[in-house]
Amino acid sequence: MKLILLGPPGAGKGTQAKRLEEKYGIVHLSTGDMLREAIASGSDLGKEVKEIVEKGALVPDAIIIQMIEARIAAPDCSKGFILDGFPRTVAQAEALDVMLTGKRLHIDHVIELAVEDAPLVKRISGRFSCAACGAGYHDEFKRPASEGVCDACGGKAFNRRKDDNPETVKARLEAYHGQTAPILPYYREKGVLVTVDGMADFNAVTAAIEEALG
Numbered sequence: 001m002k003l004i005l006l007g008p009p010g011a012g013k014g015t016q017a018k019r020l021e022e023k024y025g026i027v028h029l030s031t032g033d034m035l036r037e038a039i040a041s042g043s044d045l046g047k048e049v050k051e052i053v054e055k056g057a058l059v060p061d062a063i064i065i066q067m068i069e070a071r072i073a074a075p076d077c078s079k080g081f082i083l084d085g086f087p088r089t090v091a092q093a094e095a096l097d098v099m100l101t102g103k104r105l106h107i108d109h110v111i112e113l114a115v116e117d118a119p120l121v122k123r124i125s126g127r128f129s130c131a132a133c134g135a136g137y138h139d140e141f142k143r144p145a146s147e148g149v150c151d152a153c154g155g156k157a158f159n160r161r162k163d164d165n166p167e168t169v170k171a172r173l174e175a176y177h178g179q180t181a182p183i184l185p186y187y188r189e190k191g192v193l194v195t196v197d198g199m200a201d202f203n204a205v206t207a208a209i210e211e212a213l214g
């Protein structure tokens, strides 16, 4: 199964993708995670994209397309994958189609997590994650059961994303509405798009996605 999760920053794509990864045994591919890893490693790619990512703008299509094409070709993607944060422009969506068609593959489902802008700044600004296992938390909505200790792995160090601040979130939302939302009609016309209410609680969103996947 090959899926795309679409939605503005903070809509819950990463959380839902992790759940689907476990349930369906398919790989979660987050272009944002790949870029953050490249930045942390100090690679040439990381140096090239650092400033763009930190100000909340979109990385050029050519860089992203090359990165995802290489990733999709890896053996662990043969059973399927969940794309989170890609495609983010119509050009990326078209390039993805060309990539898949060349392998006689196609996207089975595109799930849009619909969330209004207003709650997103609050959702995103309070996010942090375990430095060891990546489990996600929130200052207000989901603190670890024992303060300062990761529920999942017992880790005691946590990270906050540099671009998870109110000013950058505004730029990321503008990029979403201006450059990413135009993808929705592209997939609607193909008959693969299902919209899910991303404001519902996480379990209800998971259930709605699973229903959409049949």
Ligand code: AMP
Binding pocket: 009, 031, 032, 033, 035, 052, 053, 054, 056, 057, 058, 059, 060, 064, 084, 085, 086, 087, 088, 092, 163, 172
């Ligand atoms: P995310 O983790 O998906 O919120 O992505 C974090 C940042 O990485 C974005 O704000 C962009 O700067 C960059 N990024 C991630 N995926 C893409 C993409 N498909 N196209 C362009 N830029 C991207």
